[in-house]
Amino acid sequence: MVNPISHNNKLKKGLYLIPTPIGNLADITLRAIELLKNSDFILCEDTRVSKKLLDKLMIKTKLISYHKFNEVKNLNKIIDLLKDNKIVSLISDAGTPSISDPGAILINKCLQYNINVIPLPGPSAVTTAVSISGFSEKYLFYGFFPEKEKKIKEELDKLSNLNFCFVFFVSPKKINKIIPHLKNYFDDRKILICREISKYYEEFIRSNLNELELFKNEPKGELTLVISEKIIDKKKSLFLSESDKRDIKIMINKLSLREITDFISQKSNIPKKEIYNYCLRLKNEK
The missing domain is CATH 1.10.10 (Arc Repressor Mutant, subunit A)
Structure with a gap:
């Protein structure tokens, strides 16, 4: 076990970014557990979600609500705690903090005040999905799609010119709205749809994008989509007659x-x- 305690038997003061399980609760690291136990405060998106995990780990550290609707409001309060040499950990509901989750504003504020920001490796839907895709290891992570359809089209039009894999996050309510756009812009590529990663009912759907059908029923759990690099068909002519x-x-x-x-x-x-x-x-x- 790698002990997070520093050379003088004290934790380095600052903000710790601690990944939490994306499904299976056993995926949390030993170092993450040790740090959460020794933190003065834990910032979390939803205290109800985080409390379930922390109760299972028998961690009693005080929780502070920190989500996209109050991150600016709570910013100065948290910076004051860090300036007071408190050890503060940031977690999200699932996965690595600040990846399509709140955190960037706080991290930049810490850097502005020369407060230590210490990241921990751990669970990530992005790397988990890419690792099982079988596609190129050169990938670009996009995250969630924009809300407006016009913006979605503009973004996909730009991305479709790049020969990389792409990773997207999609809510179950929006997947059928997104599929036609993906087929339109990436019809010559393959897709892997990951659902409920690391949970009991995890599912991996593989298809050529031009053959992908809409979901008949709204799937449960957020989806991670991996689009392959361009599939070159050697039989295809590359020139117009x-x-x-x-x-x-x-x-x-x-x-x-x-x-x-x-x-x-x-x-x-x-x-x-x-x-x-x-x-x-x-x-x-x-």
């Missing part, structure tokens, strides 16, 4: 770029992105 180009020129002022792309891709064995980019260049020349 002169006939295709003539057809596009005829349609360019009559149909949308997306409609032209869909039409040409149905009769030609060419990636949609190549067709779309040609249409875009042609449109800009006019």
